Structure formats: C-alpha cells, structure tokens
Amino acid sequence: MVSLSDTAPVAPRRPRRPAFRRFTISNMLIAILLLVCVIWLVVPFGMAVLWSLLDPSVRWEYPDVLPPALSFARWIEVWNTTSLPMALRNSYILAPTVAVTTLILASPTAYAFARHDFPGKGAAQVLTLLPLVIPGFVLAIFFSALIFSLGIYSRFLSILLAHSVLFLPYAIRLMTVAFSNVRLDLVDAARDLGASPWARFRVAYWPALAPGILASLIIVFIQSIEEFAVAFVVGAPNFTTIPSILYSYLGYNFVRPNAAVVSLVLVIPNVLLMLGLERLLKSANPAQTGVKG
Amino acid sequence: MTLRRTLTIAALLTPGLGLILVMVGSVFYIAVAQSFGYYNLSGESAFSLDHWRDVLGSKQFGRSLGYSAYIAIISALGSIAIAYPLAIWMRKPFRGSLVVGSLLKAPLFVPGLVAAFLFLNVIAYHGVLNQFLIWTGLTDAPIRFQNDRNGFGVIFLQLWKNMPLALLLLTGAVQGISDEVVDAARDLGAGPLARFRKVIAPLTVQAMQAALIIIFIGAAGDFAFQVTAGPTNVQSMAQYMVFLKTSFGRWNQAAVVGVSLMGLALVGALGLAGLARLTLRGLKW
Amino acid sequence: MLRKLLVAATAIGLASGVQAQDQNDLLSKSWDDIVAQAKDEGSVNWFVWYFQPRYRELAEAFTAEYGIEVMIPEGTHEGNIDKVLAETGRERGDVDLLAMGADRIELFKQENLVGPLNDVLPNAGTMTTEVGGFDGQGYGWAYWGNQTGIAYDPEAIDEADLPQSVEDFAAYWETNPGRFGFNYENGGSGPSFFTHVARNLTDADFTSGEVTEEKMDALQPAWDFFLDHTDGYVITASNTDSLIRLSNREFALVPAWEDHLFKLQGEKEVSDRIKFYIPEFGMTGGGNINVIPANAPHPAAALVFLNWVSSPETQTRFNEVFGAAPMNSAADDSHALIPNDMRARAVSSPANPFNTELRQAFIEHVALER
Numbered sequence: 030m031v032s033l034s035d036t037a038p039v040a041p042r043r044p045r046r047p048a049f050r051r052f053t054i055s056n057m058l059i060a061i062l063l064l065v066c067v068i069w070l071v072v073p074f075g076m077a078v079l080w081s082l083l084d085p086s087v088r089w090e091y092p093d094v095l096p097p098a099l100s101f102a103r104w105i106e107v108w109n110t111t112s113l114p115m116a117l118r119n120s121y122i123l124a125p126t127v128a129v130t131t132l133i134l135a136s137p138t139a140y141a142f143a144r145h146d147f148p149g150k151g152a153a154q155v156l157t158l159l160p161l162v163i164p165g166f167v168l169a170i171f172f173s174a175l176i177f178s179l180g181i182y183s184r185f186l187s188i189l190l191a192h193s194v195l196f197l198p199y200a201i202r203l204m205t206v207a208f209s210n211v212r213l214d215l216v217d218a219a220r221d222l223g224a225s226p227w228a229r230f231r232v233a234y235w236p237a238l239a240p241g242i243l244a245s246l247i248i249v250f251i252q253s254i255e256e257f258a259v260a261f262v263v264g265a266p267n268f269t270t271i272p273s274i275l276y277s278y279l280g281y282n283f284v285r286p287n288a289a290v291v292s293l294v295l296v297i298p299n300v301l302l303m304l305g306l307e308r309l310l311k312s313a314n315p316a317q318t319g320v321k322g
Numbered sequence: 323m324t325l326r327r328t329l330t331i332a333a334l335l336t337p338g339l340g341l342i343l344v345m346v347g348s349v350f351y352i353a354v355a356q357s358f359g360y361y362n363l364s365g366e367s368a369f370s371l372d373h374w375r376d377v378l379g380s381k382q383f384g385r386s387l388g389y390s391a392y393i394a395i396i397s398a399l400g401s402i403a404i405a406y407p408l409a410i411w412m413r414k415p416f417r418g419s420l421v422v423g424s425l426l427k428a429p430l431f432v433p434g435l436v437a438a439f440l441f442l443n444v445i446a447y448h449g450v451l452n453q454f455l456i457w458t459g460l461t462d463a464p465i466r467f468q469n470d471r472n473g474f475g476v477i478f479l480q481l482w483k484n485m486p487l488a489l490l491l492l493t494g495a496v497q498g499i500s501d502e503v504v505d506a507a508r509d510l511g512a513g514p515l516a517r518f519r520k521v522i523a524p525l526t527v528q529a530m531q532a533a534l535i536i537i538f539i540g541a542a543g544d545f546a547f548q549v550t551a552g553p554t555n556v557q558s559m560a561q562y563m564v565f566l567k568t569s570f571g572r573w574n575q576a577a578v579v580g581v582s583l584m585g586l587a588l589v590g591a592l593g594l595a596g597l598a599r600l601t602l603r604g605l606k607w
Numbered sequence: 608m609l610r611k612l613l614v615a616a617t618a619i620g621l622a623s624g625v626q627a628q629d630q631n632d633l634l635s636k637s638w639d640d641i642v643a644q645a646k647d648e649g650s651v652n653w654f655v656w657y658f659q660p661r662y663r664e665l666a667e668a669f670t671a672e673y674g675i676e677v678m679i680p681e682g683t684h685e686g687n688i689d690k691v692l693a694e695t696g697r698e699r700g701d702v703d704l705l706a707m708g709a710d711r712i713e714l715f716k717q718e719n720l721v722g723p724l725n726d727v728l729p730n731a732g733t734m735t736t737e738v739g740g741f742d743g744q745g746y747g748w749a750y751w752g753n754q755t756g757i758a759y760d761p762e763a764i765d766e767a768d769l770p771q772s773v774e775d776f777a778a779y780w781e782t783n784p785g786r787f788g789f790n791y792e793n794g795g796s797g798p799s800f801f802t803h804v805a806r807n808l809t810d811a812d813f814t815s816g817e818v819t820e821e822k823m824d825a826l827q828p829a830w831d832f833f834l835d836h837t838d839g840y841v842i843t844a845s846n847t848d849s850l851i852r853l854s855n856r857e858f859a860l861v862p863a864w865e866d867h868l869f870k871l872q873g874e875k876e877v878s879d880r881i882k883f884y885i886p887e888f889g890m891t892g893g894g895n896i897n898v899i900p901a902n903a904p905h906p907a908a909a910l911v912f913l914n915w916v917s918s919p920e921t922q923t924r925f926n927e928v929f930g931a932a933p934m935n936s937a938a939d940d941s942h943a944l945i946p947n948d949m950r951a952r953a954v955s956s957p958a959n960p961f962n963t964e965l966r967q968a969f970i971e972h973v974a975l976e977r
Contacts, residue, residue, distance in 0.1 A: 058411065062422070069482070070425060072450070073432075073440040080443075088875045090855045091448030110660050112681060138338025147331050155588065157339050159346045161539045162587040164580030165560060166567055166689065167353045170363075173693035175349060194345045199536065201338050203491070206528040210498055240494025247430070247490065248536075255433045262690040266652055266680035266701060272433070273681045279435045280683045281657045281867070283847045284874045285443075292436040299431035304424045363692055364714050381971060447857035464857075466785070469844060549793060554842035555977045557792075565792055568685060570963045571713045 074296075080289035103286045112269045117294065119264075120254050120271045123185065127192040127253040128246045131200045134193060135245065139204030143211075157202070160195045168195070169258035176263055184268040188260050192253045199252065200245040207241025247303055254295065271295060353584070356577035364571050373574040382562065383579065387586060390559040393473055394542035394590055397480035398534045404481065405488035405533070409496045410522060423493065427486040434483060438550040441479055442468060468551065475551035480541050488533040495529035496522060523602055531595040538591040543583060559583040633906055634727050641727070642673070644907035650676040651908035653897075653916075654691075655706035656684040657870065658929070665924065669915050675908050688714060691900050695719050700902040703909040709741040709749065709896050710795070713959065721899040721906060722746035728914045733937040739893030740956040747896035750917045751925065752932030753866040754892045754953055755799035756885040756945070758850060763859035770860070771887040773807045777832070779860075780839020786859040787840045791966070791974050794846030799891040800862040801969050802956060805829035807888050816958030823968060830972035837977050847871070854878045862890070865945065869930050883945060885952040892953035894934055 083089050084098035085106065107113055141147075142154060163172070172191065181187045215233040224232065257272035264270060271291065278288040352361055359370035377383050408426065412419050429437065444450050445467040452464040467475065499522060507521045523530070548558040557565060559579055567576040633641065645651075655662060659679050666677035682690075688707055692714070694700035723745025725731050736743040738752070759769060763786070770776045780787060789797035806813045811825040833840075841858070843849045849861035850868060854877040863883065871877040897916065899909045915921055922938035925931045932950070933940045943950065956962055 066425065070428060072444060073437070073482075074428070076440050076443050076450075077436070085875065088854075088878060090878065094450070094453060134337045134341060136338075137334040137336075141331050141334035145327075145331055145334075147328075153335065153339055155592065157342055158535070158539070158588060158591070159342055159350055161536075162543070162584040163346060163349055164353060164563055164577070164583060165543070165545065166564065166576065167349060167356070167580060169686075169689040170693045171352045171361075172346070172349045173689075174696055175345065177694060177697050190345075194341055197338055197342055202532045202535065206491075206495070206532050209528060210495075237498060240498065244490050244494055248487065251430055257686065258689065261682060261686045262693045265682055265686070265690055266654075266678060269681060273683075273686070275433060276435065276683050276686070277656070277659075277681050279439060281847075281870075282659075282874075283851075283871060283876055285439065285876060288436060288439065292433060295433065296428065296431045300424055300428050303427065303431075304420065307420060307424065363695075364716060381975060385975060446855060447852065448855050466841070466857075468852075469842070550844055550848075552844075554791075554844065555974055561792075564685075568711075568714075569792065569966065571711075 077289045077293055077296075080286050081293055083286045085286075103290050107274075107287050107290045111274050113271075113274055113291065113294070116269045116271045116274055119185075119268055121298075123188060123192070123260075123270065124250045124253040126189055127196065128250040130189065130193045131196050131249045132204070132242065132245055135197055135200030135204050139201050140208050142201070142205040143208030154205075158198050161198045165258060169262055173259055173262040176259075184264050187263050188268065188270075191259050191263060192256060195256070195259070196249045196252045199248045203241045203245040203248070204238075207238045210237040210241075212237065243306060246306065250302075251299070254299070350584075353577055353580055356574055357581045359574050361577075362573050364573065370574075373578045377575050377578040377582075382557065383582075385556045386559050386562045386579070387582065389473065389553075389556045390542050390544075390583070391586060391590060393476055393480065393544065393548075393558065394538045394586075395594065396477050397484060397541035398538040398591075398594055400477065400481050401484040401488040401537050402492075402530060402533060404485045405492050406518075408489055409492035410518070412493055413496045413499070423489075427490055429482050430486040430490070432483070434479075434544075434546040435550070437479055437483055438547050441475065441482075442550060445475065469554050471553050471555065473553055476544070476547045476553075479547045479551055480537075480544070484537045484540065487537065491529045491533045492526060495526035499525050519602075527599055527602055531598055534594045534598060535591040538594055539587045542587045542590060559586065630721055630901055630906070633910075634721070634724070638727070638729055641907045641910055645905070645911040646674055648675070648905040648908045650678060651703045651905050651912045652678040652680065652701070653704045653706065653912065654682060654687040654702050655679060656682055656687055661928065665921075665928070668921075668924075669912060672915075673911060675911065677912065684708070691715075694900070694902065697902055699904055700900055701904065702900050703903045703905045704912055705898050705900060706750070706895055707898070708795075709738045709743065709747065709894050712741055712743055712747045712896065712898070715746075715898065717744070717746055719901050720746045721901055721903065721910070724748065724910070724913075727910065730914050730918050730935065733919060733935050734917045735894075735934050735936075736896075738896065738934065739891060740958050740962065743896050743898075747898045748913060748917055749894040749896050749934035750913075750922070751866070751895035752892065752934045753864050753894060754885065754932060754945070754950065755796050755862060755864055755890045756883050757800075757860050757890075758853055758863035758868050758881050758883050759860045760853060760856065760858070761880060761882055763856070766882075769884060769886070773804050773832070773888055775886075776804070777836060777839070780836045783859065784838045785841055787861065788843040788849050788852060788858045789840065789862045790843045790845050790849055791969060793844060793848075794864070794867075795891070795893065796846045796849065796862040796864050796867075797843070798966055798969075799956065801829075801833070801973075802962070802965060803888055803890050803954060804832065805965065805969075806954075806957075808832055813957045813961070816961045818961050818964050822961070823964060826965065826968060827972075830969070833969075833973045834976060842974065842977070850877050850881075854881060864893075865943075866929065866931055885945065885949050887952060889952050889954035891956040892932070892950075893956070894932075 079096050081103055082099040082101065083096045083103060084100040085102050087097045089096040142150065176187050176191050181190065211234050216229060219229040219232050255272060257276050260270045261273050265273070275288060275291045278284045278291060355361055357373060359373060360367045412423055447464045447466060451467070455461045456464065469475070503521060504517065507517045512520060543560050544558055545560040545564060548561050552558060560583065563576045563579040563583065566572045566579060659681060663679050666679065669675065669677055684707065687705060688711060691702050691705050694702065725745045728734065735749045736745055736747060738749040770779045789800050791797050805826055808829045809825050811822050843852065846864060846867055850863055850871055852858050853861045865883055868877060868881065868883055872879055872881065897913050899906060899913065903909050917935055919935045919937035922933040922935040926933050926938065926940050926942045930943050932943060957965065
C-alpha cells in the first residue's frame, strides 16, 4: 500500500506503478504455471485419456505418436466384463465413511496433543505413527488375521475398522496442527462477550480447524480408496473395491488401456469432490482470521 | 497432575491413540517377533538372532537402507520446497485460485502404480520425451531414461505425487496467517525472503513438519515407484522385503528388513521434522 | 471387545487344529460320496490371478457337468496368497481353491492344506504334482504348464542368427550392445536365463539342491561372464517390462514366459510380430498349481473342481485355447506356440535351496555390482 504523502507532490502517476509491476509478475507466474501444468498435468493425464480411448483392434506403439484409432470400446468393456460398477459403489461408500469416522476418532486425541501438556506426550505422538510404518506384508497378513479373528460378520464394517485404524495417524497429525492454530485470545474474547458455545466455535475454532478438517478428510479418503492389500484380503471375494481391478490390470494381466480407464474413473470424481468440499468449507468460513502470533 | 485431568486426557486419547495401540500394537509385536524367528509361516519358529545377523551382514541391506533414506529425504524436502512458493502465491484468493489449486492437487488422486505407468510411457525409449528430443535435434539416438541409476525417475514420481499433499497442508497453514502480521513485516522493510524466514515459515512450521513426516514415511516405504521406475542395481527397503518374502519365502529375514524400515521411517521422519524446527529457530533470531 | 481382541492377537498365526478332523473324514470318503457332498455344497470359488474372464467361460462346462456354480474373483497373485495366509487361523475361510506359481508352495505349511490327494483324485494317475523343480507332494497339483525361453523381434534379428549358446549371446552382446534385456526380480523369465547361463558356464552341480560354500564359489565364472558384458545387456524391471520394451523396438531379444507372451499378444499389449524360441542351451519349464486350504468353505466341491481342471479333457482344452503345455499326460498337446522338438530343450530349474541361493548370489555378485 502506498501512502498519500509519497505520491502527492512529484509523481502523480506513481501509485499505479506497483500495481503494474504486480500485474506483469502475476502474468509471468501464470505463464510459468501454464508451462508447468502442461508437464505436470496435461502430459500424464492426456496420456491416460488417450490410452483409455485406444481402440481394441489396434496397438499403440512406436513409431506412432498418437493412437491409430480411438473408441469408447475399452470403457464399455471394462464396465461390462469386470465388477467395476459394484466396486465403484463399494469404494465410494467405504472411503467417505472411513474419512469421517477417522476424523471423529482422531479429533479428541489431536485436541489433547494440541491443548494439553502431559508426561509422555512426545512418546505418545510417536506411537500414533505406528500404523504408517508397519511393513506391508505384515499388515496384509497379520493385521487382516486380527480383523478376521474379531469375528465381525460384515465385510464392510471389517474394512471400515481396518482402514480407520490404519489412517488415524494422518488425521491425528493434521488435526493436532489445526487445534494448535486455534487462537485462545479469540476464544476468551468471545466468552467475555457472552457468545454462545456455538458462536464461540464459529468464530474462534472453525477458521483454524477448517483447513485441517479438509486436509484430513481428503487424505484419508484417498488412502482408503487406494488401499489394496487389507481391503482385498478382508473383502474378497464378496466385497470388491476398485484397487482390486486396477492392480489386476497392472500386474500379470497387464492391460494399459483398461488400467487407464479404471484410474480415470477414480480421478475425475475425486477431483470434483475435492473442489466441492473445498468450496463448502470456504463458504462456511466467514472470516479469515489469524494464527496465534 | 490431578486425577481429574489425568482421566480427561486418558479419555481424549482413547479413541485415537488407544485404538491404535490395541489394534496395531499386537501386529507391531508380531513384526518384531518375526524378525527374531517367530511366526515363520512356512517353517519352524524358534528364537534366533541369525536372521538379523544374515540380513545386516549382507551388502544388499546396507545399499537398500541408504537408498531408501536418500529417496525419502530428497522427496520430503523437495516437495516442501516446491509447495511453499505455490502456497504463498495462493494465500490470497484470486480469480480461479480454487480451480488452480484443485488442478495442482489432482495428482494426489492418481494411484501410485498408475502414475508410474504413465511416467514410463513418457520417458520410454521411443516415448514422447525421446521423440521430442530427437525432433529438436538435442540428441541423435534415444536416451535410456528408464530405471536410471540415480533414482531420478523415482524422485520425480514422488514429487509428482507428494508435492500436492504438501501444498494441501501448507495452503491451509499459510492462509491462516493474518494480513496484519504479513503487512507489519512488510512495513518494517522485510523483503520477500525475510518475510518468509521470519514470519511465514515460523507460523507454518507445524504444517510443514506434518508434511515432512507423512511424505518421508511414505517415500521410505515406497514399493510401487521403485519396482517400475527405480534403479535396477539397488532395491528399496520395501522392495527388498517383499523380494525376500515372495521369491524366497524367508519370512523372518523379510521381517528384519521390515523392522529396520520401521526404524528408518520413524527416526528419519522425526529427525527431519526436528531439524526443520531447529533450522528455523536458528534463522529466526 | 477388548478381551476378544487380546485373545485374537495372541492367536494370530497359530494354525488351528480344528479342520484336521473334518479333512480326514472327507479324504476317507469314496469319490462318489465326495461328488455327492460337492453337489450339496453347490458352489466353489477359484482364486486365480489371470485370464479370469476366459476361465469363467471355460468353467461353464464344469457347472453343466456337476451343477456346481464356479466363482472366479478379481485379484492378484500376491493378494490371493496373502489372503489364504491371513485366513489360516479362521475356522472357515473364504477360499476353496488357490492357484499359484509352483514355487510358491514353499510359502505354505502342509498342515494348512488339504492332502495328500494321490489316492483321492480319480485323475491323479495322469496328473502332476511335481513341476518346474518344485514338489507339491500331493498337496499342490499342476493345472497349467509354461516354459521360459527367448522372445524376439523378427524385424530386428533373423531366425537364423538367433543366439543358441552362451557364447552366441556373448557375441551378440558385443555386436549389438543394449539390445537384450532381462529381469532378476518380479518374474522368473530373467532368472531362468541367468540360471542356465550359469549352469552352462560352471562345474557346479545343478541337479542337487544342496548348498555348500565350494559350490557357490564355483559359480564365479558365471558372474564374471555377466560383469564382463555389462554394456551388452540391460536389466529390466519385470517380465512385463521386458516384453513391452521388446514390442516397442527398444530390444531385439528378451527372456519371457511362453504363456505370458501369448497373453499379452492377445491383449494387444505386445505386437503379434514377436516370436519365441528356446535356445539350445536350455531354459526352465514351470507351471502353476492349485491347492485347497484346510479351511476351505466348500472342500468337496474344491476337490471335484481340482480334479476337473487338471483332467485330460480340460487340459486339452487349455492347450487349444491358451497354448498352455498340458499338465496331464493323457491330454493332447498339439496346439503349443512352439514345436514339440523344441520343447525337448526344456530343462528343470535347480532344486531348492540351491535355486534360491543362486538367485541371491546373482544379485550380490552381478546386479549390485553393475
């Protein structure tokens, strides 16, 4: 912000200059961003789209730069010959449920980490990371065996429990950050002004918590929708999730076009979902307030 | 600490930490016990230090440990380094910032294996990149980028997948900084770098640490990127572990590698996070 | 809940002895009684990790014959195996029949599988329980034969010039560096190649599974051979990676599994121009087997299906449809990708533990040293 005393006497047009400079810098930034976007997004996603549209009657390989023939045949084939419709339904019911459950389970622990000091807190915080570092095959075999031995009849509930426990570390870590960003002076001020608990939450807690909630919902959602080992071992053969199909196409049954179809089926709704969630949380955030200084 | 306070904290910790300890504690115990000879699914189980001796004594193990640490450190620091400027740029909402932000975060939603196969397509011997390089005359013959010795392919993939995660965490934190604070720093004559060092970084250090920890642990345990794009003269820890198990049925040795990987993940992640805080403290005053 | 959990936690990984009794009862029954029980069970699932849509079609013949529904779920090789292992402690699991590479038999304890079945299955006399150097001991039964060899691009190398001996390969590498690729993990095609190069270059005894220090030291000439030619060949990431890069003209020759090549050509992932041969120095034949977990939910139906899938008729059909080498000596094998005289070059892989130690040694002495 340029103060009046700077501008008035000699150079009447001076105030415009910083704005102009900012304008070019932001133009340059946008140009760079576009270029990066091409490398970062357009090339890989473009490849995925092209692969998914490759007609089954032809092969796409060197020296063809582009696929020789395009059609929706792969999409139709994957949709009709695999259990993708069922897997989609399962995954899109499971992952949001896991995300919300995990957030609820994680919040009290995160609150304690952020707002209380107690002996052994450091060790407790390290222990919460345990699920992230357990070796993959131990999880697939022994953690699944543990889930089995609980005797939960429903496969959905079994996977829900397994995923919630496995992805708790993300939510705990992120919500701890969020809770410690809550400004106590605002909480006190609101209380002094006689605000109701709900109003206090809206003014003092929500602005700091919202980004953490968004981040932990998104991250846990992604982890759950991508997790293969435990979901497969516990869910097969009756409860199929999307990774079972995806991993099958990227393993021995290596079929690139079909794998591209499945991954696009995953990515597109997810990005839209994230956009919606972000908008939702932003609109619920009346004022951008600061972090405790 | 009063009894009441102790109980409150215990109650708060139960659904999160408590659940983890009950459910994962025993699995963790199995991993450790397995490395000492128990829970051998295909043979006799008995206490033994041989597995540790055999694995720690092999050249392969040292190489794997070093390699996984290298990939994890570069990935974690690199993701943060790219994400910070972007997060600061998007601190103030502008027209289209929501869409730009979402697009930048899109790689988060691409499963690792798919990312790896798309990447291989691009860098293949006769892939787009090589054809482009030949077309521009920068090279006469295709270059073999796949499975490069330095693990650059894996690092690129890690950054592609993890930078958005760092961005997600840092955007939230950076947006939480109030304008007054940043403006005050600017009025005091702090340049962009100084503003970053003295205001933005210290106020977002927790988010940064969270990102470092999550990315480091993920990258240290990477399997999918390594088996498709990684160097063929070294194995990552996760790859080595799976290799011992599936190719050789050596459950106990695989567990030794697994337990070592857990150690690497915890020590490395916390070390990096601690280092971040220490460095900032040094910078700040 | 907590108590249940603690009990559960301590019981993980311990095989339960509950199923042993039921199993003995079942195996002591006559085949007719087993078939009758199978029909009562009404359905069977087969966890196989490839060709699922084709197998579903072929299994319709089984349903028509016995009236037993067959379910073939999506899944991966490792995923299926992990599932069975994770379920070991359950009284009743989800898996009736598990298909896997013959080498994986070593991941299982016999007490957790149904068997031995030599005296139970009517087709046992012509079926095989030993395949590719691995012995299923009556618990694992082959249903799928495959062969490693070299896949090549006829547009890059003439049939007459194909390397046949280890020396031929060395000469080819000298004149065409970087045109040959093989893997040492994620699939057995590359390991088959270096194993048999080692067999041809050294005095070590490849017929016994015994491991001694002298025997491992005797392999040194083979490792020197690979280290002397590091520019000649490229290490690839997997069986699939080798074939895709061959098809995309990066390589001229790669070791491959015959059935895998056939499969990828069917999916149009690999060009039809790619051909396959077994070099004269010989490469490994192998196979896939079925096992029945001891806690299979439909054990009788699993037995009937196991017997059916390895029967002469089904094996002949697999040979016609997939080109797979039949795993029943009474089956017709006229539809393979390679002529039968070439199949005579198949060599079995060395027995364990030597086989494992050899692969480990290749990594230590060659892969890590490049």
